[in-house]
Amino acid sequence: MAAHKxxxxxxxxxxxxxxxxxxxxxxxxxxxxxxxxxxxxAFRMQLAFPGTDIPLFGVVSPGEYNALVTNHGTIMIFWxxxxxxxxxxxxxLIPLMVGCDDMVFPxxxxxxxxxxxxxxxxxxxSFFVPGGAFGGAWTAYPPLSTTAEFSxxxxxSPLWVLAVALEFVAFLMGGINFITTAMNSRAPxxxxxxxxxxVWFIVLAxxxxxxxxxxxIAGAIMLLFDQLVGTGYFNPGVxxxxxxxxxxxxxxxxxxxxxxxxxxxxxxxxVITVFSRKKLFAYKxxxxxxxxxxxxxxxxxxxxxxxxxxxxxxxNVFTVTTVLISIPIAEMLFVYIATLYGGxxxxxxxxxxxxxxxxxxxxxxxxxxxxxxSGADVYFHDTYFVLAHxxxxxxxxxxxxxxxxxxxxxxxxxxxxxNETLGKVHFWITVVCFNGIxxxxxxxxxxxxxxxxxxxxxxxxxxxxxxxxxxxxxxxCLVVMLCAQAIxxxxxxxxxFKGKKAGKNPWKAxxxxxxxxxxxxxxxxxxxxxxxxxxxxxxxPDREEDYWPQDEPASETT
Amino acid sequence: xxxxxLEQASTYAADIDNLIMFIGAVSFFWFFCAQGMFFYLxxxxxxxxxxxxxxxxxxxxxxxxxVSIPHLLIIVCDVFIIIGAVMVWVNVKQDLPDPDxxxxxxxxxxxxxxxxxxxxxxxxxxxxxxxxDELHIEVGQVYHYQLxxxxxxxxxxxxxxxxxxxxxxxxxITGWFEAITTGQHDIQCAEMCGIGHGAMAAQIYIETPxxxxxxxxxxGEPLAAAD
Numbered sequence: 024m025a026a027h028k029x030x031x032x033x034x035x036x037x038x039x040x041x042x043x044x045x046x047x048x049x050x051x052x053x054x055x056x057x058x059x060x061x062x063x064x065a066f067r068m069q070l071a072f073p074g075t076d077i078p079l080f081g082v083v084s085p086g087e088y089n090a091l092v093t094n095h096g097t098i099m100i101f102w103x104x105x106x107x108x109x110x111x112x113x114x115x116l117i118p119l120m121v122g123c124d125d126m127v128f129p130x131x132x133x134x135x136x137x138x139x140x141x142x143x144x145x146x147x148x149s150f151f152v153p154g155g156a157f158g159g160a161w162t163a164y165p166p167l168s169t170t171a172e173f174s175x176x177x178x179x180s181p182l183w184v185l186a187v188a189l190e191f192v193a194f195l196m197g198g199i200n201f202i203t204t205a206m207n208s209r210a211p212x213x214x215x216x217x218x219x220x221x222v223w224f225i226v227l228a229x230x231x232x233x234x235x236x237x238x239x240i241a242g243a244i245m246l247l248f249d250q251l252v253g254t255g256y257f258n259p260g261v262x263x264x265x266x267x268x269x270x271x272x273x274x275x276x277x278x279x280x281x282x283x284x285x286x287x288x289x290x291x292x293x294v295i296t297v298f299s300r301k302k303l304f305a306y307k308x309x310x311x312x313x314x315x316x317x318x319x320x321x322x323x324x325x326x327x328x329x330x331x332x333x334x335x336x337x338x339n340v341f342t343v344t345t346v347l348i349s350i351p352i353a354e355m356l357f358v359y360i361a362t363l364y365g366g367x368x369x370x371x372x373x374x375x376x377x378x379x380x381x382x383x384x385x386x387x388x389x390x391x392x393x394x395x396x397s398g399a400d401v402y403f404h405d406t407y408f409v410l411a412h413x414x415x416x417x418x419x420x421x422x423x424x425x426x427x428x429x430x431x432x433x434x435x436x437x438x439x440x441x442n443e444t445l446g447k448v449h450f451w452i453t454v455v456c457f458n459g460i461x462x463x464x465x466x467x468x469x470x471x472x473x474x475x476x477x478x479x480x481x482x483x484x485x486x487x488x489x490x491x492x493x494x495x496x497x498x499x500c501l502v503v504m505l506c507a508q509a510i511x512x513x514x515x516x517x518x519x520f521k522g523k524k525a526g527k528n529p530w531k532a533x534x535x536x537x538x539x540x541x542x543x544x545x546x547x548x549x550x551x552x553x554x555x556x557x558x559x560x561x562x563x564p565d566r567e568e569d570y571w572p573q574d575e576p577a578s579e580t581t
Numbered sequence: 582x583x584x585x586x587l588e589q590a591s592t593y594a595a596d597i598d599n600l601i602m603f604i605g606a607v608s609f610f611w612f613f614c615a616q617g618m619f620f621y622l623x624x625x626x627x628x629x630x631x632x633x634x635x636x637x638x639x640x641x642x643x644x645x646x647x648v649s650i651p652h653l654l655i656i657v658c659d660v661f662i663i664i665g666a667v668m669v670w671v672n673v674k675q676d677l678p679d680p681d682x683x684x685x686x687x688x689x690x691x692x693x694x695x696x697x698x699x700x701x702x703x704x705x706x707x708x709x710x711x712x713x714d715e716l717h718i719e720v721g722q723v724y725h726y727q728l729x730x731x732x733x734x735x736x737x738x739x740x741x742x743x744x745x746x747x748x749x750x751x752x753x754i755t756g757w758f759e760a761i762t763t764g765q766h767d768i769q770c771a772e773m774c775g776i777g778h779g780a781m782a783a784q785i786y787i788e789t790p791x792x793x794x795x796x797x798x799x800x801g802e803p804l805a806a807a808d
Binding site: 084085086088089116159160164166167170173174175254259260265266299300301302303304305306308329330331332335336338339342343346347349350353354356357358360361363364365366367368369370378381382385388389390392393396397398399401402403404405406469470471473474475476477478481482483484490511561562563569 | 582583586597598599601604605608609612615616617618619620622623626627628629632633634635636637638639640644645647648651652655656659662663665666667668669670671673674675690732733734736738740741743744745746747748749750751752754766767769771772773774775776777778779780781782
């Protein structure tokens with residue numbers, strides 16, 4: 024892995040360097056987040072001001088409205104949360120944090136991004152085909168998704184399925200790399216319980232992804248066949264069953280929540296330990312609760328289908344498993360909160376994001392209990408209560424924790440510090456507006472507002488002024504929040520070139536990525552490191568310094 | 582909370598609302614405990630010059646209690662939530678009482694068709710009354726609905742009943758309701774069903790026995806005249 028000269032194309036576009044691939048994923052994910060945000064802007068404006076000519080978009084037709092909500096969901100989960108949380112951070116952090124020069128399979132890694140890029144181009148292209156983009160909700164339930172006469176998107180539907188299937192292929196290849204690298208390439212001395220939590224969690228997420236995605240890939244292929252060659256896997260007219268697809272989808276769909284949640288929780292663990300100068304409270308409990316959550320997550324999928332026409336007795340089983348999953352998750356959140364006890368807490372921008380994650384995710388967690396309890400879900404299913412609930416989980420996951428990660432590792436990635444004042448302004452506007460968007464939606468859902476409706480004028484009980492005002496308020500908060508992202512983008516790109524030089528270890532952190540220059544050179548470590556201790560030895564009583572890097576031999580103790 | 586905006590118009594609406602309130606009380610108790618502790622710790626342990634953080638591994642018994650006791654209490658709470666949820670669910674969806682009447686509800690892109698039994702009270706006879714986007718029922722009667730779909734998935738949702746059930750093509754799904762107050766309310770389609778999903782609305786008319794008998798007479802007349 025000696026340094027050698029490469030042209031721009033080979034270095035930045037055709038690279039096998041895990042850091043460059045991470046950047047490719049990160050920037051693609053950021054671009055897709057802007058697309059997903061714009062879609063949200065368009066349909067929220069339609070909800071607040073039905074039928075008006077929306078600036079930058081125009082009048083939203085019912086078909087376009089469906090395409091907007093469908094692709095907002097699809098893009099935010101598969102082309103923002105997955106590439107940024109799992110692929111970008113997994114690629115960037117795993118080799119640096121376990122102390123090796125690159126991924127185990129660098130070319131597979133490059134292929135993973137290339138397939139991902141193709142999938143992103145396909146999903147974007149689907150907006151411009153005759154009939155427009157797919158509008159059958161991100162869950163793509165058949166027969167709506169399989170039959171062009173029903174969906175009226177003869178090209179949009181197959182392109183959507185194709186894009187999603189390719190995206191899964193990309194992440195399978197990425198996952199193989201993450202697991203093998205973390206298992207086989209750890210620095211000498213780094214035992215299982217010395218691995219930083221974020222690495223553990225990305226590996227667990229990859230395992231969950233691999234365990235759950237098979238049925239969905241099968242489902243996606245069957246869907247594609249039903250669409251294109253007229254098979255009848257999900258067509259009741261020829262003996263198929265539409266509910267089968269729902270099982271395949273949610274068997275993947277629910278573990279998927281934890282696939283993106285775990286890396287986010289990992290980021291939070293790294294950030295709160297560094298900025299409270301504390302050892303992580305009960306490392307093993309954190310790890311075991313994550314494994315328990317992962318295992319349980321395979322047995323909860325049908326809580327999405329309580330009222331879908333499954334045998335009602337089945338709902339009782341899935342209520343039990345679903346409510347039980349609150350136990351490891353609550354335990355983990357308690358442990359994180361306990362980590363703050365006795366700390367020396369510095370409210371830097373990354374720390375604010377990490378703490379906001381915990382505060383907001385707690386609300387997402389408790390509102391999930393209403394939906395996991397079958398008797399209450401009969402009413403809440405497919406209302407805005409569900410929507411607000413999962414945005415209180417997904418927004419902290421895909422946005423808040425990502426901002427924590429980007430602001431935390433930015434100095435490592437680009438060698439310069441981001442501006443703290445701009446960072447805090449951006450933080451407060453984003454978090455306050457986020458609550459302003461989704462708290463009213465809980466209320467609207469509680470009052471019976473159902474999802475994916477482009478205009479509530481047909482429903483007298485939902486068309487009142489009080490409810491419309493809440494919709495307008497939520498939309499206003501969204502517009503302000505989206506505008507505030509300009510602050511972040513400016514800070515990001517300005518700091519990349521003009522920020523204060525960061526040095527190797529600006530946060531005085533322990534993990535191995537902070538022992539190499541910022542940004543790390545090709546091959547990462549001049550000399551491959553040896554690991555002497557766990558990652559969270561902050562404020563150790565035997566040391567004057569309040570941190571103790573993992574690669575510092577014990578004999579150098581002061 | 583819900584009934585301030587939506588009446589409880591079915592026998593089980595109050596059960597569902599009470600379950601929601603119970604879960605709300607339990608989970609928000611824990612929510613505010615956790616948030617309170619969280620913000621307290623952030624303010625209490627802000628960095629102060631010259632004060633080093635404590636070195637705590639998480640194996641200390643007296644500290645572990647702060648995690649393990651709430652943890653056990655949450656398991657207890659979960660058990661009660663599960664019992665409540667299953668009891669309500671079994672009543673609403675699993676154990677169907679014998680019906681006084683049966684109606685057929687058919688979803689299709691993008692309208693609801695309702696087939697009511699006519700004056701004889703029996704479905705699938707000559708005097709059935711078929712309507713589009715309006716369902717007429719009598720208060721105080723146990724109804725079974727037979728839910729079907731002609732094309733894609735739909736979901737038969739009556740918010741004042743707190744009832745929701747997907748319609749699946751190729752299946753006939755049976756459920757029940759009994760209205761306890763009269764009035765006119767929304768019926769929604771709560772499952773994405775294509776570009777007209779947002780306009781797939783219907784109204785339910787819950788009528789007194791007299792009103793309902795009169796409606797049946799009126800609707801039956803043109804039919805009788807045609808014979």
